[in-house]
Amino acid sequence: MKLPTEVEGRQQLADEIHARPFEPLSTPGAALAVATLREGPADDARCIAHLARLGGDATEPGNAMQHQVRCGALRVRWERHTEFHTFTVFADLDSLAMDRAFDTGWLDALPHDWLATLPGRMISATQLAVLPCPGNPPHARVVAPLFCSELLVGNRVADGAATVVSDLRSVGGVTRFLVFDHAMNRRRAGRTVQRLIEVDTYRMMALLSLPLATRRMGQLAVEETQLASLMARFHDATDGDEVLLHELVTLAARVEYAMAEHSARFAATRAYSGIVDRRLIELRETVVPGLQPLSEFMERRFRPALDSCAATAGRQTQLSERIARAAQLLQTRSEVERERQNQALLGSLDRRQGMQLRLQETVEGLSVIAMTYYGVGLGNYLLKPLAKAMGWHETAVTLVAVPAIALLVLLNMRRLRRHLQSPDT
Template identity: 40%
Template sequence: MGEGARRFADHPLRTAALHEVHARPFHMIAAPRLVLHYAFMTDAGEADAARARLAELCRRNGLAIPASDARHHVVPLLGGFLRWESHAEFTTYSWDAPRGAGPLPAETPFGEAFEPPGPLMVQARLDLVDDLRPPAEILAGFDPGSLAASQAAGGRALIATDFRSDGDGFTRLLIVDRGLGPQEAGPLAQRLLETETYRVLAMLGLPEAQRLQPEVRRIEEQLVADTARFRSAGGFASNRALLDDLTALAADLEAGAAESAFRFGASRAYAEIVSLRLNAMDEHPLEGYSSFTAFLARRMAPAMRTCATLENRQQDLSRKLARAAALLRARVDVELSQQNRALLDSMNKRARLQLRLQQTVEGLSVAAVSYYVVGLVGHLAEGAPLLGLHVEPTTIEALAVVPVALAVWFLVRRIRRHHSDGAGEE
């Protein structure tokens, strides 16, 4: 663009997105070449520590230092290249150099003073050679029982491995140059090492599946038993206990699923990467030998299916437990509603009995109060002669019974109505 091009504010992730396409670039190599490759399982802290140690190594040897947030770094070293890469859960070190190169610094993974950032997972040695001998002679040093050999790069290379560790602990990989150019040999070597790395990491899901299988089987069997109990269960207490059992089973299942979710997802992703790398190598079968694709499909596919099957069983079992718990919870709610209704009916009966008792007490209280009031009237009548009245007290008492009883009854009723209205307002 011209000098007058406008400059806009960059998105915070723009630089990272632009540079990601250039991450982990291939570099050109030519036969004869030796590549040593390590992969260590690391968490975020261990990966940061590995980056710091690599920076110190580069500083002491006058090499470019990785950035504080770098996830890959390549430096020239002793006629070859030292490559460091940090991934989500592992860190890799690779060193390639012409055969016969001198010893690497002791602080590298290939020296005695190296401090591994985590447990070792992959250790591979790749040899890129020129060899015009027949394949049978070239491959004689591999285990024929697990040998995989193919043509790659349109027939311009022969690749082979037996996926076994040698006496030094390395898995041996071989590339025979049959017309490769340096721009093809580098990518092919890197893809072959990535295939070895990711096929090992993909297999980590199998032990996790094998560990969880007995627990999933136990939950399945317990669900069958609880379902049978659910069909014949009666009463609130038994249904409530059954609901507690189902809830405990669901908690156990979800705990196992949460623990294994990352591992199964990672294994699935790694297996897909292996497939992509094999396709990128343009592999073709070599007569008389199993190809990489066929060998790994025969070994990896059952393991990946085991992981996928267990993951599906977990998901299916989770849905079944949720449905069973929902049905049982509905039954418990219905039974609880019935109990509440019976309790309300009992409370209503007690309220009616209490009302009757109250009315009876009120009637007796009217009679008792009237009796005492009439008695007071009779005592007053005894004092009538003092006022010049000659009336029999008994006559006055008899005449006062009905008016007094009515007055007391009216007063008691008014007091009860007043309390009833006050309770209603509250």
């Protein structure tokens, strides 16, 4: 069947729904998952090469997000995520006693330094043991010695098909879960184990921003105090606008730099916490008497840490908005002051223009007199011979010429002024 040309990457989009499938796991069984931070795309090739030490294919799987090899009876799977890698080792065991549930002898098939030399820095390590338990799970007092802790959490999961018990503590860098299988098949056991691994891994990824939030809270307190001081000086008008604007711009730059540097981390925390919530819902928990439910423990301990991160991100955004409003107020006052100065300047220009107009009129009057004087002087040279021929006295000719010439000069000056004042000129 011939089909049209595909959109670039269509097959990858179609396969996205099948990405990261659950690994079936028999009961009894064990799993160990280690998550390491992903520094960049170059780490992917290092991970594939590390898998090749177990006898797998060293070829990089292109855009694939996972790769799996076998090492004896063990199944080792690598998965690539946006910010981290996960290496998960699965083992189907013939038998597993409860008092030895967290023994790691089954990992002896791996090279002795393979786990220690995993690429990247470890963010979480999760060990799970799946034990058959046809009836009710053992009491918490019986399970507690395995964890060396009296503080256990757990509940029924998978609609009652299994019971999960853990202390959610990192002992030797590893968080341990004990799963009692009441009525799970291999695929359901694999899904349950994978969800518990993701709860622990994404919990740690979400908490990466907590130290940042703690440190940023102290910085925000200082920046908010500085902004309050600036606004008090703005209100009291104790400093010039240029000084306030310089300090405000410096503060705004510092806050915006912090937001640009940390916003991605806080956004990732929100995303990871959402995944943790969804995985807890997918476990479909029911309460076991004597145990605090896993979701309740996470809500009581995990949620406040996330709230602190969210509060820091929100407080940071609010501070940025307050600085923007302060800048607008300062700009408004500067514009009002500038408008006042412009009005004073225009008033000064009006006064100067009036003075120039009066000076111009004075100059025009003097010009009329001067031009009349020179006009009369020139006219006398022409009119005196005529006056002698006609028998007129020379003084009479001058008396008649003065007003006539002055009138002509004045009329010509007014015509010239009207011409200069015309909008078409």
